[in-house]
Amino acid sequence: MDDFVTALxxxxxxxxxxxxxxxxxxxxxxxxxxxxQEMVSEDKKTRYSSWRSLKYFPxxxxxxxxxxxxxxxxxxxxxEIRDAAKDCDGIIIATDDDPSGEGDLLGxxxxxxxxxxxxxxxxxxxxxxxKSIIAAMKRMVNxxxxxxxxxxxxxxxxxxxxxxxxxxxxxxxxxxKKAGYKPKTMRIGRLKSAIVGLIFDRNTEIENYVxxxxxxxxFKDQNGNLFxxxxxxxxxxxxxxxxxxxxxxxxxxxxxxxxxxxxxxKQQTPPPLVDLGQIGILVGAKGYKDKEIIKTYQDMYQAxxxxxxxxxxxxxxxxxxxxxxxxxxxxxxxxxxxxxxxxRRKPRAKFITSQAAHGANRPGVKVPKSLExxxxxFGKIGVEIYQVVAKSYLxxxxxxxxxxxxxxxxxxxxxxxxxxxLPKAMNYKLIFDDRDLSEEDEATAxxxxxxxxxxxxxxxxxxxxxxxxxxxxxxxxxxxxxxGATRLQTLAEISSGKxxxxxxxxxxxxxxxEGQVQAILSKGSMIASPKITKRLFDxxxxxxxxxxxYQLIPQSMQTIVRHDMPIFENNAxxxxxxxxxxxxxxKHQTKTINKKVVAGEKVTGDFNxxxxxxxxxxxxxxxxxxxxxxxxxxxxxRISYCSxxxxxxxxxxxxxxxxxKGRSFYGFKPEF
DNA sequence: GCAAGGTC
Numbered sequence: 197m198d199d200f201v202t203a204l205x206x207x208x209x210x211x212x213x214x215x216x217x218x219x220x221x222x223x224x225x226x227x228x229x230x231x232x233q234e235m236v237s238e239d240k241k242t243r244y245s246s247w248r249s250l251k252y253f254p255x256x257x258x259x260x261x262x263x264x265x266x267x268x269x270x271x272x273x274x275x276e277i278r279d280a281a282k283d284c285d286g287i288i289i290a291t292d293d294d295p296s297g298e299g300d301l302l303g304x305x306x307x308x309x310x311x312x313x314x315x316x317x318x319x320x321x322x323x324x325x326x327k328s329i330i331a332a333m334k335r336m337v338n339x340x341x342x343x344x345x346x347x348x349x350x351x352x353x354x355x356x357x358x359x360x361x362x363x364x365x366x367x368x369x370x371x372x373k374k375a376g377y378k379p380k381t382m383r384i385g386r387l388k389s390a391i392v393g394l395i396f397d398r399n400t401e402i403e404n405y406v407x408x409x410x411x412x413x414x415f416k417d418q419n420g421n422l423f424x425x426x427x428x429x430x431x432x433x434x435x436x437x438x439x440x441x442x443x444x445x446x447x448x449x450x451x452x453x454x455x456x457x458x459x460x461x462k463q464q465t466p467p468p469l470v471d472l473g474q475i476g477i478l479v480g481a482k483g484y485k486d487k488e489i490i491k492t493y494q495d496m497y498q499a500x501x502x503x504x505x506x507x508x509x510x511x512x513x514x515x516x517x518x519x520x521x522x523x524x525x526x527x528x529x530x531x532x533x534x535x536x537x538x539x540r541r542k543p544r545a546k547f548i549t550s551q552a553a554h555g556a557n558r559p560g561v562k563v564p565k566s567l568e569x570x571x572x573x574f575g576k577i578g579v580e581i582y583q584v585v586a587k588s589y590l591x592x593x594x595x596x597x598x599x600x601x602x603x604x605x606x607x608x609x610x611x612x613x614x615x616x617x618l619p620k621a622m623n624y625k626l627i628f629d630d631r632d633l634s635e636e637d638e639a640t641a642x643x644x645x646x647x648x649x650x651x652x653x654x655x656x657x658x659x660x661x662x663x664x665x666x667x668x669x670x671x672x673x674x675x676x677x678x679x680g681a682t683r684l685q686t687l688a689e690i691s692s693g694k695x696x697x698x699x700x701x702x703x704x705x706x707x708x709x710e711g712q713v714q715a716i717l718s719k720g721s722m723i724a725s726p727k728i729t730k731r732l733f734d735x736x737x738x739x740x741x742x743x744x745x746y747q748l749i750p751q752s753m754q755t756i757v758r759h760d761m762p763i764f765e766n767n768a769x770x771x772x773x774x775x776x777x778x779x780x781x782x783k784h785q786t787k788t789i790n791k792k793v794v795a796g797e798k799v800t801g802d803f804n805x806x807x808x809x810x811x812x813x814x815x816x817x818x819x820x821x822x823x824x825x826x827x828x829x830x831x832x833x834r835i836s837y838c839s840x841x842x843x844x845x846x847x848x849x850x851x852x853x854x855x856x857k858g859r860s861f862y863g864f865k866p867e868f
Numbered sequence: 869g870c871a872a873g874g875t876c
Contacts, residue, residue: 197876224875232870247869273876298873351873358871365870381869388871494875506875682873695869 197221200290203329211333217288220280222273227264227305229359235260247366254757255363257750262356264305278310286315288336292553293320294508296733297351297740300339304348316340322551325515350736353749357732360753361385361723367761368717371768377781379710381695382717386732387678387686389714389724392697394671395705396715398663403776407656410435411442413449414653415612419642423454423605423612424653442652449650452608456644461620463596465546467630468510469556470588471680473669474633476687479580480665481632486688490681492577500562501570501578502585504554506681511549512556519561524593526563530570531586533627538593547592557680558589591628598623604644612648616641633666662704675726676733709784712777717767721760728756801828803851803862810851814864827851827864835864 200219201207208218229235233245236259243252244259266274281287287307291299300318307316318339321332339345365382372379412435415423427435436442470478472493479489496502512520520527521541528535547556564570564582571579598621606612618641619625661667665687672683690697690711697711707715718724735752738744771777800809801824810827812819814835819827826833827850834848852865 221876225873228873229871267874296873302874355871355873358873361872362870369869379869383870385871498876678872686872 199324199326200329203326204333218280218284220277222277222302222306224270225267225302225305226270226274227302227309228267229355230263230265232260232359232362234265235263247369250367250370250761253363253367253761254754255360257356257360257747257753260356264309266309274306274309277306281310281312284314286317287312288317288319289339290319290321290332293322293551294553295740296354296736297347297349300345300347301351301355304342307342316342318345321553323513323515323553323555325513328515346740346742349746350739353739353746354732354736356750357753358385360750361756363753363757364718364721364723364760364764367757368714368764371717371764372713372771375768375771377713377771378784379713381710382714383690383695383697383710384714384718384723386723386728387682388690388697389718389721390672390675390677390726390729391668391687391690392707392711392715393718393724394668395663395698395707396712396719398660398667399704399706399776401660402662405659407659408437409654409656410437411439411652411654412436413442413445413650415449415452415606415609415648415650417454417645417648419645421614421616421642421644421648422653423614423648425611425613439652439654446650446652449609451647451649452606452612453647454604454644455607456602456604458601458603460601461598462601462617463598465544465596466591466594466624466628467588467633469512469547469558469592470584470633471507471510471557471673472505473673473680473683475557475581475584475680476684477666477669478584478632479577482580484577484580485692486665486684487692488577489581490685490688492574493581496574496578496581497560499573500560501564501574501582502560503556503558505557506679507552507554507557508679509549509552509554509556511547511552512558513550513552514543514548516552516555516558517543517548520559520589523559523561523563524590527559527586528590530564530566531583531590533587533590537595537623537627538590539595540593544592557585559586587628591624594624594627595621596623597621597625602644606648614644616644618643662702664703664705665700668705672726675729677726677729707776707780709777709780712774712780713771716770716774716777717764718760719763719767719770721763722756723760799824801825803828804830808862810862810864814866815847819864832867 197219204211204217204219208216210216232255233241236244240259244255246252289300289303289307291303299320316339317336319332319336322328339348342348361384364384368382368384369379372382412424412427425432425434434445472490475493476486476489480486490505493502493505497505524538525535528538559582567579570582597619600618600620601615602618603615604613668687669683672678673680677683678686691700691705696708697714698705698707722728732749735744735749739746739749798809799812799819812824819835823833823835830850832848832850834846836846847866847868849864849866851862853862854865
């Protein structure tokens with residue numbers, strides 16, 4: 197709103213002699229759809245609250261009133277808008293120009309919630325520069341009839357489509373239970389299922405990987421540069437599965453001199469500015485959790501230390517570029533980058549766009565005094581975030597990375613070739629090294645030597661890589677699922693807290709019991725396919741252009757559900773056959789049993805002069821009255837219990853004060 | 869119990 201105050205000349209006033217205005221703001225969604233069972237008539241409540249019977253699916257979208265409720269904590273904002281609009285003749289919904297129509301949706305949600313009956317107008321600004329805001333004001337259109345406004349309808353269609361996808365979680369739960377599995381919950385949706393499916397596929401590939409070593413003659417110079425022949429499995433026969441065969445081959449080769457064929461100087465421009473997903477990758481690599489990163493970035497944005505987090509832009513406008521230009525030396529100084537490297541201070545086409553609402557993630561207009569000051573306010577994680585964002589931005593102002601590409605072959609055996617890249621001038625790479633963002637490792641390069649020696653090289657079919665954060669975010673980016681921010685957000689949601697489906701273990705995501713069950717059930721379904729988002733977006737685009745009735749999009753969820761139900765049903769027969777799930781299932785069962793024990797009956801009594809209570813059951817064994825008395829007396833007792841592996845065992849132990857997750861309690865302490 | 873979208 198501050199940008200509007202600046203552009204229009206005050207919080208209220210007159211716009212170019214045309215009309216009086218008063219400014220007020222909103223943020224995010226002020227309203228959200230009610231729960232399914234709250235949006236249907238009384239007689240249908242059973243159907244739409246059920247998690248039990250398949251007969252209730254697919255849902256009929258015509259049964260829904262699509263009523264909304266205020267998001268907890270947002271009623272104050274709604275009241276402020278209602279009060280500000282009281283004496284006005286019209287409301288102008290003003291947001292950036294987002295192709296998904298989300299701004300129209302959240303604007304209309306408010307307008308409808310305050311029962312506004314007068315005119316509604318719409319403006320979309322390209323960026324927050326005063327002249328862009330004025331230009332947007334001049335393009336104002338009357339949109340009073342909301343059901344005629346394509347952008348509103350496409351977003352409404354998306355919202356209803358996504359809500360209806362909820363039913364697939366219930367369907368999956370029913371099939372899981374039928375097959376004898378008891379996940380706490382299922383979380384199936386086009387975003388979460390795409391991620392879960394990707395993790396599942398990668399980990400399955402890793403489990404099924406069988407290393408197949410191969411052996412062939414290669415050459416190596418003293419710098420370790422490898423010379424090898426191009427291998428075509430259909431034609432060539434120099435690659436063997438047995439070392440001895442390659443050794444026999446080796447006898448035919450002697451050392452050879454190296455002939456350099458080509459030396460070419462090449463350049464590489466700095467990489468595009470980082471998005472929030474990439475910030476998540478780089479800061480996450482230092483050991484910080486996605487949720488912390490998102491939260492801290494948001495806090496830093498509000499303090500104007502960094503720009504808007506949830507941007508879809510990968511470039512900046514000329515205005516945004518010029519706004520930061522006078523600050524770059526100061527920024528460089530704070531993060532310890534040599535200002536002398538920042539020699540490209542004129543905008544370069546690669547990084548500049550004529551249209552960007554918020555502009556790519558970059559440092560904000562408030563430059564912190566020092567990293568120490570930044571750490572005081574936002575912690576070490578804030579320092580890491582700022583460094584990544586600032587370095588990515590400053591790299592853009594540095595010269596291209598220059599390297600020499602060399603190609604060579606062996607004088608005696610011209611089929612053996614090698615190519616290397618020799619760095620000549622690091623330039624932007626001295627500020628920001630983008631290697632950390634790519635999947636492949638770049639080998640360090642050394643000059644070719646004069647001679648190369650033959651040897652038996654051992655290779656193998658490549659092992660699939662773990663599903664890392666980098667891998668998942670890059671995949672989602674490639675399929676255009678979510679923005680940098682929502683991708684990171686969803687990944688964070690999937691891997692932590694209540695309802696989590698996976699955990700990040702040693703750099704790779706591993707599905708938990710719930711995640712594994714839902715991945716198996718939804719394998720090959722439409723909802724889990726990354727294509728579903730593409731299809732949804734295409735449909736939304738047609739709604740916006742008035743080529744498609746918006747109601748057909750929510751309706752299409754019926755087709756998806758009809759298509760996916762038999763797939764879930766068939767997949768349920770694979771649950772018992774999945775070895776990983778079987779392992780997780782036995783752990784899950786033990787956990788559930790242990791939980792019940794913890795929540796079980798307590799006994800109380802005097803222990804060392806203190807009135808205490810402790811669990812009467814341990815490891816499935818319920819202490820007898822005598823055992824309880826002995827324990828309270830501090831005596832050692834022997835009991836038979838059920839181990840975590842499910843076998844019966846004997847253990848002795850005493851009553852003792854213990855701690856669990858930082859909380860002390862009294863209970864039976866076994867002596868293993 | 870279930871989605872995905874948004875965040876002065």
